[in-house]
Amino acid sequence: MKFYYSPGACSLGIHFLLEEIGIAYEGGAIHIQNGDQLKDGYIKINPKSKVPAILRDDGSLLTEFGVIAHWLAQTHAREQFEPDSFEQELRIKETLDYIVATMHMQGFTRILRPQKFTPNDGDLVWVQNYGKDIVMKAAGFLSTQLGDNPFIMGERMTIADAALFYTMFWGVARLKLDLPANLIRYFERMSARPAAQRAMQLEGLI
Numbered sequence: 001m002k003f004y005y006s007p008g009a010c011s012l013g014i015h016f017l018l019e020e021i022g023i024a025y026e027g028g029a030i031h032i033q034n035g036d037q038l039k040d041g042y043i044k045i046n047p048k049s050k051v052p053a054i055l056r057d058d059g060s061l062l063t064e065f066g067v068i069a070h071w072l073a074q075t076h077a078r079e080q081f082e083p084d085s086f087e088q089e090l091r092i093k094e095t096l097d098y099i100v101a102t103m104h105m106q107g108f109t110r111i112l113r114p115q116k117f118t119p120n121d122g123d124l125v126w127v128q129n130y131g132k133d134i135v136m137k138a139a140g141f142l143s144t145q146l147g148d149n150p151f152i153m154g155e156r157m158t159i160a161d162a163a164l165f166y167t168m169f170w171g172v173a174r175l176k177l178d179l180p181a182n183l184i185r186y187f188e189r190m191s192a193r194p195a196a197q198r199a200m201q202l203e204g205l206i
């Protein structure tokens with residue numbers, strides 16, 4: 001399989017998951033800051049022009065963070081990631097979707113790419129502050145959910161941790177936001193894992 005990512009983008013969460021599971025894959029770097037995702041070569045592979053994406057061995061492409069994470073866990077690490085019950089499966093998806101769709105897409109995107117939300121330079125700081133409010137509100141919920149547990153769903157790692165890992169890479173390591181202490185400790189624990197270290201090294205982030 002070929003995994004398409006951009007260094008330091010949300011695809012870092014899938015990179016972490018691939019390394020955590022220990023699957024053989026080929027990495028394909030698409031540098032968003034150079035606009036590679038909009039160039040013909042990548043559009044032919046993924047017309048959505050987004051990362052992460054996985055080109056599977058049967059030639060089909062899989063996109064969307066939650067779907068890729070679900071597929072990887074189901075097909076390559078079922079025992080490691082199998083939810084205990086249907087209710088737990090729902091709660092994992094609920095948490096992952098909240099992190100990706102709200103904290104990342106609505107919050108962090110406004111902070112990191114404010115120009116996508118307004119044509120007026122004078123509004124950029126307002127957009128960023130609005131994004132920061134969304135991130136901090138989400139971080140409050142997630143901090144309460146995490147409590148003193150090692151992982152966001154409790155004692156076991158789940159695919160929701162892949163999402164919390166990349167968002168905390170942005171919030172803690174890149175933006176140094178004033179986040180709840182347990183989320184900062186979570187990021188420190190997660191980023192010290194060998195799989196996280198390998199993913200960050202492969203992306204040239206450490």
Ligand SMILES: N[C@@H](CCC(=O)N[C@@H](CS)C(=O)NCC(=O)O)C(=O)O
Binds near residue numbers: 009010032052065100
């Ligand atoms: N809904 C997609 C969103 C992925 C996404 O927004 N990826 C960003 C990087 S974090 C991207 O590819 N941005 C390129 C662009 O917007 O041009 C998912 O869940 O995977």
